[in-house]
Amino acid sequence: MSESLRNDGRVWIPRNKGDKREPSQIPEAERLYYLEEKYPSFGNLVPRDVASRNAKAQCDAGRGVGKTGLAVYLDLRDSIARDGEDEIRERYGNLCEMYERITGEDPYKNPMRIYPAPHYTMGGLWVDYDLMSTIPGLFVLGEANFSDHGANRLGASALMQGLADGYFIIPYTIGNFLCNSSSDAVGTTHAAFADAQQGAQGKYDKILAIKGKRTVTDIHRELGLLMWNMCGMSRDDAGLRESLKRVSEIREDFWHDVTVPGTPGELNQNLEHAGRVADYLEFAELLLFDALHRKESCGGHFRLESQTEEGEALRDDENYRYVAAWEFKGVGNDPVLHKELLDFETIKLAQRSYK
Amino acid sequence: MNLTLKVWRQKSNKAKGWFQVYQAKDVSEDMSFLEMLDVINEGLALEDSDPIAYDSDCREGICGTCCIMINGRAHGSKHGTTVCQLHMREFRDGDVLIIEPFRSSAFPVVKDLVLDRSAFDEIIQSGGYVSIDTGGAPEANTLQIPKEDSDMAMDAAACIGCGACVASCKNASAMLFVSAKLAHLSLLPQGQAEWRKRVLSMVRAMDKAGFGYCTNEGECELECPKEIKISNIARMNRQFLLALIKEQ
Numbered sequence: 001m002s003e004s005l006r007n008d009g010r011v012w013i014p015r016n017k018g019d020k021r022e023p024s025q026i027p028e029a030e031r032l033y034y035l036e037e038k039y040p041s042f043g044n045l046v047p048r049d050v051a052s053r054n055a056k057a058q059c060d061a062g063r064g065v066g067k068t069g070l071a072v073y074l075d076l077r078d079s080i081a082r083d084g085e086d087e088i089r090e091r092y093g094n095l096c097e098m099y100e101r102i103t104g105e106d107p108y109k110n111p112m113r114i115y116p117a118p119h120y121t122m123g124g125l126w127v128d129y130d131l132m133s134t135i136p137g138l139f140v141l142g143e144a145n146f147s148d149h150g151a152n153r154l155g156a157s158a159l160m161q162g163l164a165d166g167y168f169i170i171p172y173t174i175g176n177f178l179c180n181s182s183s184d185a186v187g188t189t190h191a192a193f194a195d196a197q198q199g200a201q202g203k204y205d206k207i208l209a210i211k212g213k214r215t216v217t218d219i220h221r222e223l224g225l226l227m228w229n230m231c232g233m234s235r236d237d238a239g240l241r242e243s244l245k246r247v248s249e250i251r252e253d254f255w256h257d258v259t260v261p262g263t264p265g266e267l268n269q270n271l272e273h274a275g276r277v278a279d280y281l282e283f284a285e286l287l288l289f290d291a292l293h294r295k296e297s298c299g300g301h302f303r304l305e306s307q308t309e310e311g312e313a314l315r316d317d318e319n320y321r322y323v324a325a326w327e328f329k330g331v332g333n334d335p336v337l338h339k340e341l342l343d344f345e346t347i348k349l350a351q352r353s354y355k
Numbered sequence: 356m357n358l359t360l361k362v363w364r365q366k367s368n369k370a371k372g373w374f375q376v377y378q379a380k381d382v383s384e385d386m387s388f389l390e391m392l393d394v395i396n397e398g399l400a401l402e403d404s405d406p407i408a409y410d411s412d413c414r415e416g417i418c419g420t421c422c423i424m425i426n427g428r429a430h431g432s433k434h435g436t437t438v439c440q441l442h443m444r445e446f447r448d449g450d451v452l453i454i455e456p457f458r459s460s461a462f463p464v465v466k467d468l469v470l471d472r473s474a475f476d477e478i479i480q481s482g483g484y485v486s487i488d489t490g491g492a493p494e495a496n497t498l499q500i501p502k503e504d505s506d507m508a509m510d511a512a513a514c515i516g517c518g519a520c521v522a523s524c525k526n527a528s529a530m531l532f533v534s535a536k537l538a539h540l541s542l543l544p545q546g547q548a549e550w551r552k553r554v555l556s557m558v559r560a561m562d563k564a565g566f567g568y569c570t571n572e573g574e575c576e577l578e579c580p581k582e583i584k585i586s587n588i589a590r591m592n593r594q595f596l597l598a599l600i601k602e603q
Contacts, residue, residue: 098415101440102387215400217393261403266366267466269408270400 001074001114002095006044006051008079008088009112011035013063013072023065023073023111034058042354049152049300049313050354052116053233059115071113080108118228120158121287122149122300126325126338130173131165134327137181139174141165146323152299207274208264212257216274219254223247223277227284231291236304240292247288248332251281282331289326289335296320308351317349356382356448360395362407363455368463368471374453384444388431389414389421391443408467416440416580419515422522423468424455429519429578437517437580457522461529461565474564475516475532481560482553483536489545504542511538513581520575520583526567531575533561534591535583541594551598558595 014021015032035054036043044051055072058064065071076096080088085108089096096107103113124146131139131147142162148154187193230243254277262268296316297306306314321342326335358379365372382391389411396406412420416437423438425431430438433445446452454468462470512535520531537554540546546553569588576585 097435098440101416101436101442103385104442104444211403215397217397217400259400259403261400262405267408267469269469270406 001099001112003048003051005074005076005092005095005112008083008091009044009074009076010078011044011051011055011072011074011114012111013058013065017063023075039354046354047152047299047352049233049302052300053302055114055116056233064115066113071115073111074114075111076107077111116233118224118232120153122153124149130177131169132173132177137177139170139177141170146325203275203278204264204271206255207258207260207271207278208262210256210258210260212259214253214257214259216258216260216270216277219250219258220273220277220280223250223280223284226250227287231284231288233300234302234304235291237292237295240288244285244288244292247281247285254278254281286326286328286335290324293324293337294320313352315349315351321349356384356443356446356450358382358391358446358449359451361451361453362467364407364467365456365464367466372464382443382446384442386443387414387439388423388425388441388443389439408465408469410469411439414439417515419517422457422470422472422517422519424453424457424522426453429457429522430517430580434577435580435582437515440580457518459518459521459527459566461527462518462521470518472516472518474566475518475529477564478529478533478557478560479516479536482549482556483540485540485545485549487548498544500543508539508542511535511542511583511587514539514579514583515581517580519578519580521566523574523578524567524569525572525574526570527565528569528575529561529564529566530569530588530591531579531583531585533557534587537591537594538587541590550594551601554591554594554598555602558591 010033012031012033014026015030019026019030033043035046035051038054039046039050046054058072059070062069065073076088076092088108099105099107099112105112120143124144125133125140127133127140127145127147131141131145133140133145142165143149143158145165148157148161148164154160226243226246230239258274260268260270260274262270291301291303294301295303295306296319297303297313298315298320299313302313306316308314323340323342325338325340327338328335360377360379361374362377363372364375377395379391379395382394386394389409392407392409399406409423410420412418414421416439419437421430421437421439423430425438425441430436431441431445433441456462456464456468456470461474462472465471514532514535516532516536518529518532521527521529537550537557540553541550571585571588573585576583
């Protein structure tokens with residue numbers, strides 16, 4: 001569910017581990033509002049990395065709620081009592097409806113059950129100030145580029161970055177590029193087109209010819225679960241190294257044992273999916289490589305080796321105050337690091353605290 | 356629960372289609388309808404049969420990519436819900452479900468349940484945007500918009516362009532879609548400058564794409580997953596007439 005719900009929702013779990021009563025049966029004194037207790041000044045409005053990490057920590061400790069134990073409560077009860085149900089419906093009607101559709105429960109009557117999940121990646125393709133990538137003429141807009149995220153994804157940023165890049169930057173920069181480029185019309189007879197077509201065709205033929213035993217979804221899930229567990233909200237050196245090995249094994253599996261049914265020349269969604277999973281295998285490797293390299297904790301990137309005494313993210317500004325831009329050197333080769341230093345002129349860097 | 360699915364299979368736009376029967380076994384009521392189809396497809400892929408092609412993207416009911424007829428109802432029978440947000444708890448053990456693509460000559464079938472809906476894109480390209488430069492943002496109080504107007508514009512803007520209105524209409528009319536796209540612009544100041552040009556070009560693009568006319572029966576409003584109101588069509592008709600008189 002959208003993070004915005006925490007503006008009016010209170011996050012809690014039963015104070016007593018193993019309390020299986022319905023949430024409405026649990027009296028106030030037996031509810032643990034862990035964010036409010038742990039972070040009295042920010043409470044439920046701590047940044048998303050802190051909220052996510054704490055929710056996962058409670059569930060990992062066996063204190064989660066619901067059938068799966070992979071959830072904490074997000075409760076609108078007190079806001080409804082304060083502002084009225086109509087007001088809350090006005091603010092979050094669409095989100096509550098979405099929740100009701102998925103769970104069959106009424107979030108105006110029962111607290112929602114929430115759990116952090118991967119949503120977007122932070123970072124993206126490197127671009128210059130004109131939003132042009134390293135390929136001349138290839139511009140990257142919105143969240144596909146790296147430019148607006150730090151170690152946390154900014155709230156509502158899909159819209160914000162799409163609008164900012166689309167309205168304010170690209171209308172000026174792309175015109176400048178086109179004015180200054182003097183390329184003749186390029187048709188499908190160009191040698192580069194033939195190369196690209198042959199390359200794509202070769203890749204598809206190769207995937208269709210494998211005819212193994214594992215479905216694309218099966219491999220996709222294995223990769224996703226590995227990344228979620230080892231390179232998700234927290235990670236450590238040993239786990240990342242192990243995962244790098246695992247990813248190359250999964251890639252071997254993919255290229256030798258995937259099955260993609262369908263006849264050539266037809267729409268084949270399984271083949272499309274296979275192409276993306278092949279990309280994800282390379283991308284996962286890059287994420288792991290980057291995570292291994294960054295030995296500090298920073299926002300959503302929580303390195304277990306780098307935490308404060310209170311268990312919060314501990315940055316290492318001395319050594320890691322830069323954006324890591326990785327140059328792709330082909331599958332199986334280590335990417336090359338390009339550092340973009342982060343210069344803070346007016347802001348003094350400090351340890352984040354939401355106490 | 357166990358279900359019998361009769362799914363429309365069609366290899367391409369040129370090929371003849373047929374209904375293929377599948378048994379969906381041990382379906383959990385917490386699954387979404389598309390997740391249920393995902394499981395069927397996983398089984399088909401494992402036995403090297405061609406999986407059922409269907410479109411989906413966000414699976415949050417906000418992108419308009421999924422479009423399936425279930426037992427003759429666009430997005431199934433649950434009101435105000437896209438098929439990706441439809442969950443299996445809406446069905447009963449032993450149900451027989453007839454699963455088809457949205458049918459309209461302006462939406463050719465690409466394969467099975469996948470359609471080519473670029474006709475909608477052509478309508479938007481013909482004028483469904485604001486092309487004037489409105490300059491920098493003015494002081495907010497100089498441009499007051501009544502809440503009722505902005506609510507109406509927002510309600511129209513909820514249209515996700517899925518095509519359920521077309522699929523539900525006996526005339527395959529796209530007028531609910533087009534009128535929503537006109538309304539969310541013409542109800543607000545930024546969109547008002549170009550309303551005449553816009554309504555004429557979008558209605559003409561709609562006719563050119565082969566959609567039918569509205570005969571005010573309201574199936575579109577009933578089946579719209581975003582509950583777009585048919586009163587938008589009345590507004591569009593009025594604007595079209597006014598713009599036409601001015602043009603001539």
